[in-house]
Amino acid sequence: MTRFITSSFSHLILLIGILIMVVPVWMIFASSTHTSSMINMNGLQMFLGDSFYENYLRVLLYQGGFFKEITALKMFFNSFIMATGVAILSVVTSLMAAYALVYYRIKYATLLFWIIFITILVPLELRIFPTYSVMAELNLVNSYFGLIVPISASAIATLFFRQFYKTVPDELLESAKLDGANTWRFFVDFLIPLSKTMIVAMLIFMFVFGYNQYLWPLLVTTSEQYWTVVMGLKMMSGSIVHRFAFVMMSMVPPILIIIVLQKYFIKGVFQDK
Amino acid sequence: MSFLDLKNVTKIYPNGTKAVHETSLSVDEGEFMVFVGPSGCGKSTLLRMVAGLEDITEGDINLDGKLINEVDPSERDVAMVFQNYALYPHMNVYNNLAYGLKNRGIDKETIEQKVNDAAKLLQISDYLQRKPSMLSGGQRQRVAMGRAIVRNPKIFLFDEPLSNLDAKLRIQMRLEIKKLQQKVGVTSIFVTHDQVEAMTLADRLAVINNGIIEQLGTPIEIYDNPKSLFVAGFIGSPQMNFLDGNIKNKTLSAESFEIKDIDSDFEGEVKLGIRPEHLSQSENSLINLKVDLVEQLGSDNLVYGQLKDKKDFCYRCPGNLTIEKGADLSLNIENNKYYIFDKSTGKRVN
Ligand SMILES: Nc1ncnc2c1ncn2[C@@H]1O[C@H](COP(=O)(O)OP(=O)(O)O)[C@@H](O)[C@H]1O
Ligand SMILES: [Mg+2]
Numbered sequence: 001m002t003r004f005i006t007s008s009f010s011h012l013i014l015l016i017g018i019l020i021m022v023v024p025v026w027m028i029f030a031s032s033t034h035t036s037s038m039i040n041m042n043g044l045q046m047f048l049g050d051s052f053y054e055n056y057l058r059v060l061l062y063q064g065g066f067f068k069e070i071t072a073l074k075m076f077f078n079s080f081i082m083a084t085g086v087a088i089l090s091v092v093t094s095l096m097a098a099y100a101l102v103y104y105r106i107k108y109a110t111l112l113f114w115i116i117f118i119t120i121l122v123p124l125e126l127r128i129f130p131t132y133s134v135m136a137e138l139n140l141v142n143s144y145f146g147l148i149v150p151i152s153a154s155a156i157a158t159l160f161f162r163q164f165y166k167t168v169p170d171e172l173l174e175s176a177k178l179d180g181a182n183t184w185r186f187f188v189d190f191l192i193p194l195s196k197t198m199i200v201a202m203l204i205f206m207f208v209f210g211y212n213q214y215l216w217p218l219l220v221t222t223s224e225q226y227w228t229v230v231m232g233l234k235m236m237s238g239s240i241v242h243r244f245a246f247v248m249m250s251m252v253p254p255i256l257i258i259i260v261l262q263k264y265f266i267k268g269v270f271q272d273k
Numbered sequence: 274m275s276f277l278d279l280k281n282v283t284k285i286y287p288n289g290t291k292a293v294h295e296t297s298l299s300v301d302e303g304e305f306m307v308f309v310g311p312s313g314c315g316k317s318t319l320l321r322m323v324a325g326l327e328d329i330t331e332g333d334i335n336l337d338g339k340l341i342n343e344v345d346p347s348e349r350d351v352a353m354v355f356q357n358y359a360l361y362p363h364m365n366v367y368n369n370l371a372y373g374l375k376n377r378g379i380d381k382e383t384i385e386q387k388v389n390d391a392a393k394l395l396q397i398s399d400y401l402q403r404k405p406s407m408l409s410g411g412q413r414q415r416v417a418m419g420r421a422i423v424r425n426p427k428i429f430l431f432d433e434p435l436s437n438l439d440a441k442l443r444i445q446m447r448l449e450i451k452k453l454q455q456k457v458g459v460t461s462i463f464v465t466h467d468q469v470e471a472m473t474l475a476d477r478l479a480v481i482n483n484g485i486i487e488q489l490g491t492p493i494e495i496y497d498n499p500k501s502l503f504v505a506g507f508i509g510s511p512q513m514n515f516l517d518g519n520i521k522n523k524t525l526s527a528e529s530f531e532i533k534d535i536d537s538d539f540e541g542e543v544k545l546g547i548r549p550e551h552l553s554q555s556e557n558s559l560i561n562l563k564v565d566l567v568e569q570l571g572s573d574n575l576v577y578g579q580l581k582d583k584k585d586f587c588y589r590c591p592g593n594l595t596i597e598k599g600a601d602l603s604l605n606i607e608n609n610k611y612y613i614f615d616k617s618t619g620k621r622v623n
Pocket of ligand 2: 316317318433
């Protein structure tokens with residue numbers, strides 16, 4: 001009986017927590033399906049209206065920005081390119097960096113790793129002007145390349161992969177060597193399949209990281225053609241229901257990727273030995 | 274030159290540990306060689322140098338007429354079974370066996386045939402689709418063996434492959450390894466710290482101590498004729514009894530007895546070694562044993578007790594003799610089977 005009470009109590013607390021987080025989002029969604037005059041007169045709505053298609057279609061296809069050159073659809077496309085690029089590039093580079101750090105006889109490999117790790121203390125915001133001037137000199141302002149590359153070296157992912165590689169028993173490498181595997185084959189046939197779940201987790205992680213970038217894309221793009229969704233959130237003008245609709249849509253990609261891959265995400269971060 | 278030839282091989286690890294000292298050794302084609310010695314004596318190091326997993330600090334290793342000091346392990350055509358098996362956890366049994374063949378660019382049908390043959394030989398055909406984590410210890414052991422066999426390498430290397438198994442399985446796998454090696458006929462080196470394993474498996478065995486081969490020979494040679502105190506103590510179970518003694522004018526005096534006309538010109542402090550199984554009860558005895566404890570193994574009794582000067586001593590007698598705790602036994606050494614070692618150097622002197 002007491003168990004029932006304590007467990008109901010903790011469930012109650014969890015439910016309240018969920019409500020606090022979900023209700024505002026629901027209100028935005030509900031309001032985004034009404035007409036703007038309705039919202040202007042009656043305030044935020046708790047129940048769905050009937051302007052869903054109208055509002056969302058208009059937002060997707062409306063030519064926005066100062067020069068009316070970009071639609072929300074294009075922003076989603078840009079964000080997708082950027083997030084995917086960051087995810088893939090950072091996972092590939094950290095996989096290879098970790099491989100080199102753990103398996104090659106590099107002098108001071110540990111020191112080198114900590115130097116890489118310390119870069120976590122130097123976020124992009126701190127080094128944004130030097131980074132910008134490098135990109136400007138390389139003529140990479142207003143390009144996907146310029147959006148992606150400067151934020152695609154991840155010390156965190158390198159840390160994860162390095163720690164994982166260190167737990168792979170030496171006998172596995174030795175056995176593979178005797179079976180005729182060279183360094184490259186060991187990487188491809190052993191380390192990558194063994195860290196599969198962790199790779200997926202890192203891909204999700206870095207996708208969301210890339211998707212959420214605001215300051216860097218703002219700085220490195222002057223052409224509206226390269227605006228991303230998160231930039232668009234700030235730049236959006238127009239009626240309140242359209243802005244709400246855009247906010248709702250901007251949440252979809254990260255949520256979608258987490259729902260689809262959450263199985264791997266949880267396994268990769270918490271269960272990989 | 275033999276099939277495998279080690280000449281003055283030395284290993285010094287980067288931290289300065291000298292694990293193997295100027296060791297020379299030949300292994301003939303098809304021979305089953307066992308390295309036996311206490312933990313830390315350098316057996317694994319020696320084996321790993323043959324495999325190419327450790328650099329050779331000094332000396333030469335020749336395999337099949339070719340100097341392999343600088344040859345990469347992947348090019349040596351040797352196969353190794355590790356203590357923890359080192360199976361590939363993400364591959365099923367089939368791919369575990371096939372991986373080495375794939376890397377050698379062998380075509381698919383041949384691989385399939387070889388894997389199936391090896392699996393049949395080792396009775397693992399039913400598990401080919403399973404991952405290693407779904408196998409028992411004995412089955413993993415077989416897969417590890419299969420991975421070595423399937424490649425038909427020049428030489429098999431085993432590094433204490435049985436020590437993770439329980440006692441019963443260990444004895445069973447020991448037999449199977451021996452049978453398998455005789456059937457396949459591949460030159461093998463087997464490392465173990467278990468002298469029973471060593472004795473039963475070896476065509477020849479090398480007793481290693483502190484990075485040096487103390488003695489090399491067939492199991493019976495080494496048992497019958499140990500060349501040093503260490504070998505005498507290490508090989509044989511229960512252990513050989515050792516008594517302090519002294520030799521003067523071909524007469525050895527030890528404990529409370531003397532042995533005259535010994536076959537040695539040595540004079541001075543010695544250790545007298547007597548195996549428990551080389552004793553028998555008789556009237557005109559040398560040794561008086563006061564019995565503390567009797568272990569009845571069925572076929573044999575192991576009688577533990579003390580001599581006059583409280584020295585522990587063991588006597589092995591047939592299981593049909595009843596011996597009571599507290600009894601006084603008069604023992605004699607059968608057929609003069611005793612061993613005398615120089616106390617300072619440990620060298621055999623008779
Ligand atoms: N990688 C290493 N670095 C330094 N010393 C080592 C290393 N591997 C083994 N040793 C040392 O070399 C000696 C022999 O080791 P090993 O060959 O593993 O012994 P065994 O297999 O007979 O137990 C031991 O003293 C051990 O501590
Ligand atoms: Mg060892």
